[in-house]
Amino acid sequence: MNSFNIHAVVLAAGRSTRFKTTTSKILASLCGRPMIYFPILALTKNKIPATVVLGYQANEVQSEITEFGFDNISFIEQTTQKGTAHAVLTAQPSWKSADHVLVLNGDTPLVTDEIIKKLVDQHIADNATVSFVQTSVINPSGYGRIIKDGDLIKNIEEKDCTPAQRKIQSINAGIYIFNRVFLEKHLNELSSNNANNEFYLPDLIGVASQLGLTVVVMQEPFDKVRGVNTLEELWAVEQIKRSELMKHWMARGVRFELAQNIHLDVDVTIGQDCFIGNGVLLLRGTTIGQGCVINAFTIIGNSTIGRDTLIRSHTVVQDSTIGDNCIVGPFARIKGMSIIKDDVKIGSFTEISESIVENYAGTTTLSYLSNTQVLMNEKVSAGTIQEQDDDFSLTKKTISLTNKDKTHQL
Ligand code: UD1
Ligand code: MG
Numbered sequence: 001m002n003s004f005n006i007h008a009v010v011l012a013a014g015r016s017t018r019f020k021t022t023t024s025k026i027l028a029s030l031c032g033r034p035m036i037y038f039p040i041l042a043l044t045k046n047k048i049p050a051t052v053v054l055g056y057q058a059n060e061v062q063s064e065i066t067e068f069g070f071d072n073i074s075f076i077e078q079t080t081q082k083g084t085a086h087a088v089l090t091a092q093p094s095w096k097s098a099d100h101v102l103v104l105n106g107d108t109p110l111v112t113d114e115i116i117k118k119l120v121d122q123h124i125a126d127n128a129t130v131s132f133v134q135t136s137v138i139n140p141s142g143y144g145r146i147i148k149d150g151d152l153i154k155n156i157e158e159k160d161c162t163p164a165q166r167k168i169q170s171i172n173a174g175i176y177i178f179n180r181v182f183l184e185k186h187l188n189e190l191s192s193n194n195a196n197n198e199f200y201l202p203d204l205i206g207v208a209s210q211l212g213l214t215v216v217v218m219q220e221p222f223d224k225v226r227g228v229n230t231l232e233e234l235w236a237v238e239q240i241k242r243s244e245l246m247k248h249w250m251a252r253g254v255r256f257e258l259a260q261n262i263h264l265d266v267d268v269t270i271g272q273d274c275f276i277g278n279g280v281l282l283l284r285g286t287t288i289g290q291g292c293v294i295n296a297f298t299i300i301g302n303s304t305i306g307r308d309t310l311i312r313s314h315t316v317v318q319d320s321t322i323g324d325n326c327i328v329g330p331f332a333r334i335k336g337m338s339i340i341k342d343d344v345k346i347g348s349f350t351e352i353s354e355s356i357v358e359n360y361a362g363t364t365t366l367s368y369l370s371n372t373q374v375l376m377n378e379k380v381s382a383g384t385i386q387e388q389d390d391d392f393s394l395t396k397k398t399i400s401l402t403n404k405d406k407t408h409q410l
Contacts, residue, residue, distance in 0.1 A: 004124055006177070007098035008048045009091045012036050012106035013055025013078040018142075018229045024057040026106040027064055028234055031241045032265025032284040034064050035228060038109035044070050045113035046120070048102060051094035053078050053087045083198030084174075089187050098180050100124075103201065105174035107228045109237060115175065115220055122216050123177045130182070130208040131216035133173040135225050142229055143171035144202050146217070153215055154206030159195035172202050173225035182208065241266075257296070271307065289324065298329070306342065320352075323359075336370075347382075 012026050019025040026036040036052070043050045049072035054061050062075050078090040088103055095101045100123065104111065115133065123131035134146050144155040145168040155172045156165055186207050190199050208215050228234050245264045246256060253272035256262050261279050264270075268282045271290030276282070280294050283301035288294065292305055295313040303317045311317070312329035320334045323342035328334065332346050336354035340346065345362035355369045358376040363369070367384040374380055 004120070005097075005099040006048050006102055006120060007095040007100075008043050008050035008102040008104065009088050009095060010036070010039055010043070010050055010052045010104050010106050011084055011087045012061055013053045013058075013081050013087055014107075015056035015081065016107075016229055019231065021231070024061055025228065025234075027057070027061060028228070030109055030234070030238055031245060031263075032267065035109045035234075036061065036065060036106045037068060039104045039106060039111050040065065040068075040070055040073060042111050042113045042116050043102075043104070044072065046116050047072075048116070048120075049073075051076050051091045052106070053091050055079065055081050055087075083192065083196070084201035085187055085190050085199035085203065088183070088201055089199075092184075092187075095180065096184070100177050101180050101183050102177045103175075105227060108174055108225060109228065110224050110226060110240060111175060112224065115224060119175065119177055119216075119218050122218055126214055126216050128177075128216040129179045129211075129213035130205055131177045131218060132202075132205060133175040133220050133225055134170055134217050135173050135220050135222045136169050137171060137222040137226075138169065140166075140169050140171045143227070144200075146170040146172055146205075151209075152206075153209045153217065155200075155202035157194065157196070157200060157202075172205075173220065174202075174227060175225060176201070176204075178204065182213065277313065295330070303334075312348075 016025045027034040040050060051074045052065060054075055055078045058077055065073065074094060076091050076094060078087050102120065119131055119133060142158060144157045145161055145165055147154050147156055147165060147168060158166065186204055190203050192199050194200065205215060223240055226233065226237060228237055242264060245266065246259050246262070249270050250256065254270045255275045257276065258278040262276055263281045265282065265284045267284060268286045270276070270288045271292065273291045274288055275293045277294055277296035277298070279297040281299045285302035286300050288305045289307035291308040293310045294300065295311060297313050298311050298315045300317045302319050304321045305311065306322060306324035308324055309322055309326040315329035315332045318335040320338040322328060322334065322340040323344065325342055326340055326344045328346040329348060331349050333351040334340060338352045338354060339356045341357060341359045343360050344357050346352065347363045347365040349366045350363045351368045353370045355372045357374040360376055361374040361378045363380040364382045366382055367380050369380065370387045372386050
């Protein structure tokens with residue numbers, strides 16, 4: 001798609017006072033990924049190179065993004081945040097030789113690669129100066145309102161609206177593409193004479209319209225482009241993202257008990273015919289094989305579960321591997337890259353850390369095993385505490401551990 005020489009700018013410098021947490025809001029976790037991950041992913045799927053504008057907590061934001069190894073992503077710092085237009089101006093060295101400049105707000109995580117492709121295609125087909133996404137919502141509070149007057153169109157930020165303008169339900173989604181020559185010419189001319197004393201990027205919609213240039217307005221459903229300025233909006237977006245994931249796995253034969261109470265991260269995979277109980281959390285890096293039952297209030301992070309295994313309620317599995325046909329829990333804790341092989345039974349209130357349990361072995365109840373190996377067919381009796389098996393370090397070296405990234409959430 002990028003034969004038109006498009007460069008994207010992702011705005012991520014702001015410190016949202018409305019978010020009321022000290023962590024940069026665009027690092028807020030949304031189904032196991034920082035929010036900023038999603039707009040960048042949508043761009044890279046379209047093979048559009050992008051520059052992320054950093055500011056508040058620049059180092060943290062840059063290192064989290066870098067961790068995902070995206071291609072063609074660069075960073076630039078906006079040391080004082082003077083508004084979204086100023087952020088795009090700061091990034092000018094990155095886009096000065098592009099034909100078109102796509103701009104995405106970093107706090108719009110539901111945007112998809114399809115929306116971006118559609119906007120770009122429309123912009124090119126209409127030879128437009130500015131193209132942007134507009135949406136409609138019953139309560140438009142906090143958003144810029146799109147105001148039409150005959151052929152003229154402009155955006156007015158909520159704080160600058162008259163009471164009548166505030167009632168307008170057409171809003172700016174914060175997803176734009178500009179002709180670079182137009183952007184270069186007019187970005188510098190904007191005024192910060194407004195309620196926030198900021199340079200507003202969406203003012204360019206009105207500028208292009210006033211000049212009689214082509215402005216393309218692309219309408220999208222609110223739930224695909226809504227922004228996140230508050231914790232309540234993050235919750236709303238998370239519910240949408242989570243139900244998308246849930247529907248994906250339902251279509252592949254996974255049964256969720258009380259699906260509204262289950263949490264899945266984006267990179268979790270679940271085999272056909274699994275049953276996932278009420279209140280289960282399946283976190284980053286988790287793979288569950290076919291036909292497993294994961295009962296209520298179990299948490300599994302960064303772990304692999306084989307086929308036809310039953311994990312009973314209130315079990316926590318972290319950075320570990322459990323094989324096929326096992327029965328684990330209730331109230332078990334498996335952690336520290338432990339390996340539970342096939343046909344193993346781990347009884348209630350058992351904690352297993354950095355250990356290996358061989359095939360057909362198991363524990364009964366109330367035991368603690370650390371740095372040890374339970375041999376094939378061996379049954380650990382109730383109440384056993386076993387730490388550090390002297391021979392174990394040798395055995396352990398021969399086992400290749402699959403889960404390299406440790407889970408942080410549990
Ligand atoms: C912005 C739009 C509004 C639109 C809404 C859609 C402006 C002026 N307003 O409002 O019309 O309806 O998004 O969600 O653009 N940022 C910087 N540098 C800055 C300021 C902001 O990088 O100097 C970044 C923020 O980190 C954020 C994005 O730009 O990711 C948008 O800023 P935000 O403060 O969230 O703007 P909104 O009030 O949501
Ligand atoms: Mg916002």
